[in-house]
Structures are given as structure tokens and as C-alpha cells.
Amino acid sequence: MSIYGGSGHIIAGGSHCVSSSNSLWLDIVKTDHKVDELGINFSRSMVKTIGNGCSTRFWHDHWLGNEPLKSAYTRLFRLEQDKDVMIYNRVLRQTPSVVSDAGWVQDPYGQTRCELTEINNLLQALTFDSSNEDSWRWTLCGNGVFNTKVLTELIFSKMFQTNAPTNCETLRNNFIPKKVEIFIWWAKRKRLPSFLELDMRGIDLHSIRCPLCVDELESVEHSLLSCKLAKIIWDKVYSWWDKQNVLHQTFEDIYNNNDMNSEVGAKVWQAVKWVCTYLIWRNRNQKVFKLSSWTPPNALRLALYACELITVAIFAAFYVCFS
Template sequence: MFFGPPKFSSIGLEVFIANYFLGFELDPLTHVKKSKKFVTIANRLNSSDGTNVELWNWGRPPRGRAASELNNLATLISPIVLKDNPDSWKWNLDTSGCFKTKTLALLIDKAKHAPPTPHIKTETNSTLPMNIAIFIWRAKLGRLLTRTELEKHDIDLDSTLCPLCQTHEESAAHILISCPLVAQIWQLVLDWWNKSSLSIGSLDDAFAECQTFANSATGKIIWKATKWACGYTIWKYRNLKVFHNKTWTPALIISEIQAQSFKWISKRQKKAQLSWHQWLINPESFVTRTGVG
């Protein structure tokens, strides 16, 4: 840590180095006179020929424990170099000297002997609330609180099996894509959109940018919004099963996906001119009809 000249280095009770106060007015600990309530590092440190000399203002010399703590404090501040610039912190774990959360995350991953977390940009979709975009981002990173993830963090669980099928371990890919009950939901979505020839076999298939509607930007947005709404709704009903033991069917889920996606899209895509009947019968038709995008 670098400290500037006196006008930049005023410190009080709230300033620490390690476990020690630098507010030298604390009489019970250091026996410093209380007449000067705020002091600076420069008031207590004088550099001469590259050597720091401590300047104290004692009411009486410290003894016993106070003397020992004073020696520890002197050791801590002895490397301080006073410079003619404002006080600043230096992050020694990065060559730039600036603190970066990315650097800290990499150090933690390295200490845990774990591979670095892949960088996945948070995507947005203008037709959906932001919390759904964050959910999709967490799913891609494998950061959903599935049973297998909770077990990795030493959470004691009765079982790590999928709460829906009870036959496979519950990972993000399983609970959102490959669980037999969930696979039925995705098939209903594909049938509803008249895209039965497509396959949803992975998180990338479900949530990544798609090439369907290559000539329509609006079509891409609406189709991706539908798939994201499907994943979010599946997770919602998974939680209802886990925490409230609520039972449901794929038909119930597809009905909610249709209703929620219609509400979000009709409010946020003003050019779509979508009707509820049209949305239920043929959601793809309005993309071609309006020619938007």
C-alpha cells in the first residue's frame, strides 16, 4: 500500500493495517496523547536516506503488551514508501497492480485444482424478462442448483437422482433436456411450432443461437424466446415438485409455456401483431405474415 503526503493521508479509527489500528490517538492501547484526534502516516514516519524513522508522541513510554504491539505495528509500517500522489492500493497478484475479480477467480480455481470457469457471455432477448436470460446463462455454465451440483459443495442430500424420473443423476442437462418427462415437453414444443424434424439433445440445441428463420431477425428472436421460456418453465415446475411435491403433466407445462411466451412476446414485440388464437394454432405464421425482421 502506498501513502501520499500528509494532505492525502489523514486517517482515523477506521483505518487498519492487518489487525492493528493506525489511529494513534487510542490511549488504552498505545498510550498516545488524545490531544490530536486525527493523524497522518507522514506524522509518524520520517524517511531519511532510505530508512524510515518512527516519530511518536507519547504521554508516557509504552510498557508490557503495549510495547510488544507497538513493535509489531512498527514492523508492519516499516516498508511503507511515501509518494507525492494520492493514497492507493496495489494488487500484488496482478502485474498491472489493479484488483481484478477475474484474476482472483483464476487464482481460486487454480488453488482448488479445478479448470477455469469458461467465459460465456450473458445473452439477452428483447422479448423476455432479464431474470430468464440470467437463468439460461447459469444453465450454460452449469451453475444451476441441481442435486449433483449441491453434492459437489458437500450438501447432504437423501439422493442425487432426478426428482422427476428417479433413474438418472440430476444434472442441468438432464433436468432441462434428457429426462424422459422433459423430453416429452420439448417434443410438444417442436410439434406446436411445426418443427418435429429438429432435435433438442443438448443445452446448446435448446438455448444457443439457432439458424431457423435465417431471413427473419424477428423469427429468430421469437423462436429462441419460446425455447428459453420452455427451459425456465421446466425448472419452475421441477422446483414445485422438489419443494412442494406438486405433480404435473407435460400437457400442463406446454399450456403454461404458450401462455407465458404469448404474454411476454405480445407486450414486447409490438410489430408482431399476434393474436392468441394464431399463437396457439401456428406461432410461426405471424413471422412470415408480418414480414418483420
């Protein structure tokens, strides 16, 4: 119940999900479409390798061709009596293998007969192995075994590549660690787990006020821009760079790197702002999860000191690379 929701279930095929309430499992399943938007064919990357054919559905599972047969041969699928029939019960294992003529609502003819012929032609290259069970093969990895590390690297490479799809906004700055780039990417999409975001997703919390200042509701913008602690840190950072601190209203003030004269200088200034944003959120998490003995002065000194060190390190790297 806690995973599927009240009466949530996944309809065979994986392309349509139904739930009467919020469901953690359904949210996970739906992420395959978000991965596809990055240019990774994840939703169709799991393919069945046929052994005896006893555990693979003839129409719904992806085992023959480039997609499930119910999607590739829609007219013939409508004539099927048993939509959930297994391969073992639908294919005559002979040489060559063919689809059984039994089990149709009516005999295929015309276009449906052509579709049946195409399936039989594809079956000629298939060999059944009655001694082994059916298994899954992940096509995005050379050994066919699903690997979270490989998928993570694929996602990151698509997220931060310069020629990513136009509907996938990317962020890239070589002066900062990848974890900061990922954090900024999530922050700009307003997907950080602030108390207000969690409350909007139906998660019950003791309070949704900012854990640092306790003055306002904790949205992502408040935590990183308008919280009292955040304002003090931003004032200090801007003073280091001898720049006038403007009141941050949106994330564009942080992500924009066009407020410097040179391209390299703008990139360095952008890196400092991104790292500062990351450190503000990290100290917020230390307070929320009690990862250390946290008090506002200690957190402030830690954030300012870290920002100062990173600023110096960036300038040192810049001097070595471009001097």
C-alpha cells in the first residue's frame, strides 16, 4: 500500500499507469519518460531474451523487433482472443517457428494477414532453448546486465553535454565540481526538497517554515536567496568581489554570467555564485538532519570560509591555465 498507493497498479506494457492516489512506485516508473527526453532510449532498453518462452507475453513484452508486438501490429492484436498469451502457447516451435493459426477472433486476412506474415518472418531468426528460462537483457550496457552506474553516467553525460536536445536545458562550468553542477541543475528546476515542495507533494511535516530563520515558509528561493543567513552570505561574497549586491528575486540573478567584462571572468564569477548557493543548501541540510552541532554563527563562518577558499582556488587555477 505504501508503495503502490490506495489501488494503484501498472497496466501491462509499462506505458500507462493508473493510481487513485500519490504513489512512490508510480513516480519511479514514470521517470523512464524523463530519461527518454534526455535522448536516452531507456523506456525500451529492457528486452526479453527467449529461452523456453514460458514467462514472456507474446504481445505485451518487448522481445521481437524494435517494440512490443501489440504496438507494431495493432490490427492483428485486435484479433487476438487471449491478449496476455505467453509465447510458449502462441508460437509453434518448429523449423522455422510460426505463429499458431488458432486463437484468433476471426481468421486474419488482408492487412492483418500481412502483419502475421511479417511476424513469422521475424520468427525465422529466433531459436528456442527449452532448457533455459526467459531472461531480461539491458541493451544500454554491453554485457546486457542493468547497472545503475552506467545509467547514471549516461544521464550525466546527456545533462551536461553542449549538444543536448533543445527541450533539455543544460548547465556547465568547468571551474566547479560536477556535484555542484547537478545541484544547480535541480535548483533551477525547483526540484530541491524544500519543506514547501515536500508539503505540495503530500508529505506531512511538523512545520514548513524555514529551519534557519523560522520567519517564512521554506521555498527553494527563500532558502537560497532571501533567508537571513543567505542574505548575509551573499552580502559578504559580493563585497569580496567589490560588486554591488542586488536583492536576489529569482535564480536568474545567480545563473546569469553576463555581468562581467570578459568571458572567462564571467565564468569564474558564475562559479563562485554557484558554489555559494551549494554551500548555503548544504548548511541548511546540516541544520535539518542534525549532521553536526549547528548554530547560525558556526554555519556562517563555515560557509564564508569555504567560499573564500574556493574563490582563491578558482583564481589560482585560472592563473595557471591562462598566464
